[in-house]
Amino acid sequence: MNERLGKRVGPYLWLLPSIVLMAIFVVFPIAIVFKLSFSEVSKSGVVGGFVGFKNFADAVSLPAFKTVMLNTLVWVVAVVGFSTIIGFIIAMVLNQKFRGRKIARAILVFPWATSLVIQASVWNYIIKFEYGNLNNILLNLGIIKQAINWRATYMIEFMWECGVGIFVTIPFVTFCVLSGLQSIDGSLYEAAEIDGASFWDKLFNVTIPLVKPSLTVSTVLNIIYVFNSFPIIYTMTKGAPANKTDTLITYLYMLSFYDRKKGPATALSVIGFLILCICAGVYMLSVMRKEDEQ
């Protein structure tokens, strides 16, 4: 009797520490944000009474709201999309046997292992107009005659930010895909070759279906990371000019601590939370449906 009880309770007992930690550090803060988003919050952060959906209405009617949401969409789609495609290609290359493969794999970790603030600051220096490395190198090589302003408009600046985002995200995708690639049985390719399959046939009918699970994992995680990413944009432009390069996360920080509109800022973070919940929900549903099929 005791043994059976132990078996039933045992797993939950082991889970308990992490559940407690999550409750304190994850669930509790989220609950507070939800509470704040329905409360009046003063400029200094003093929490007042219940105000219903006022903070949400204020947040949505902010002049920068549309721009910021559009930027967030572009930012997530561009960074996740391009880093997935490029990361996938690099993983395919690194899966080949060649001399120096191990070094190449090690080098790939660098952008990922460096702090994002450092990355963004370094890129700031690289593309600096006055004494940036990029202009210096191109001038010294004689490729350009005059220094180019690499940050001429905010659209270009935002593209640079996306570029840095892609650059730092590639390693993660590559390693996810690489682990998937390595688990593919070589005999599948042999069988395909005997059937006369071309490179593209093998890619679309063998490789992609088999790395799909790891690709899905990396994509969903990336959407979450990239959506929540703060350092690159904050370091490179702080959202300037006039929030035109802000994403939701950097904008709500500025809104809370620079504009001191703390109520709408909490409402925005709840909106962000719900958006990500939908993303994760869609993913979970698809996984569960597949499990049912199997």
Added chain:
Amino acid sequence: MKKLLALLLALTMVFALCACGQTAAPAESAAPAEESAAPEAPAADEITLDVIICQYGPNTQDWFLGTGMNGTNFVDKFEAENPGIKLNLEVVSWNDVYTVVDTRIASGQAPDILNIDVFANYANEGLLEPVSQYCPEELYNDFFPSFIEQSVIDGTVWAVPDLASARALYYNVDMFEEVGIEVPTTWAELEDASQAIIDYYGGDVYPWGIDMTTDEGQAAFAYYTWGNGGGFVDADGNWALNSPENVEAIEYALSLYSNGYTNPQPATQTRYDLQDMFAAGKLAMVIAPNSLPTYAADKDSTVNMATAAIPANEGKTSSSVGVMDRVMAFKDESAPDQAARDEAIGKFLTFFYDPENYVGWVSMEGFLPAVNSAVEALVAADPSFEAWLDVLGSCQFYPTAKAEWDAVKQGVITAEQNALAGASVQDELDALQAEIAG
């Protein structure tokens, strides 16, 4: 297995979201208010003051907590001279101080003493103690009256100035001699000088620096509007952001940019970027605080610089921009003995402004003093201080005592940045005025 993975994913996502939760939920580290009072409880006759000081430069931390005060530090020296008072002093960077303070207020752990620039929100929300509650009269009378006036709301003084800095035009003397031009005093002369510098150096040198960044874009607004008889408020102290003078002034600043007389990215190049360019001889003129020579020397700059008044529009008076920071005391209802607490705060201030300590503090980071008693010693140590004290006397200050200042400050920056990206200055300032003044 996949269900587990899905669960894991969902949890990771929630975890990741913590990041945004943290920024938006100051109350997250909420601890019951009683707990914050606990350290003060053990000995009834001992008082612990929580103090937050802003990091003005590389020496601040060392002076307050390290060995930067002749081998000792502020906290040790204060505690030795004031038995029964303990200081729990933190030095916080300017970048984080608003986040730190707001978070502590929201969780009922406001500091006893805070050093920061703004005070109006804290005062309006009833969080501050009036200065008269804790500041000894002798010390109070020592402050420059024009400084104290900047911290008054409805007749009550809510904070005292800790130091100030004043802005002036710095120019590269050698460059001006080489090109053969005079220092501009009016806007028209500034355009001519800029054109001459462009013609001479062929674009290798930016004549004029503009900072319209999120860091300090409000300063640019002040430089140009005050130099055109405009400003944030009208003669009665009401917001007048879209006055014709202001529109003309900002349009003039933008014309400098569009004519190619300035640094190429006013929206993202901060004053520090400009100071770096000036120190490297890449920028001919920049409006900067009196600490610029120290700043440039730290960068091994060899630029030969001099100061002049900030150019104003024809027929208008030039006025310097004063920037002042403050010290204020928060209320603490849970303190067992309010009178003893007030007295302890008074002792802290008396000790801080004691010329023996204060002169070292102000000169260390190259700032200007806020009390009369420090002037003599500072001028004796560095005669160039005298000229700056004159400038300080004619300074205008931001209207930081007005409740809407935060919104105005961000609003003018947004207006400037939108205008840089092509929007109409008139429309931007009209919209801002409507938003602020209703």
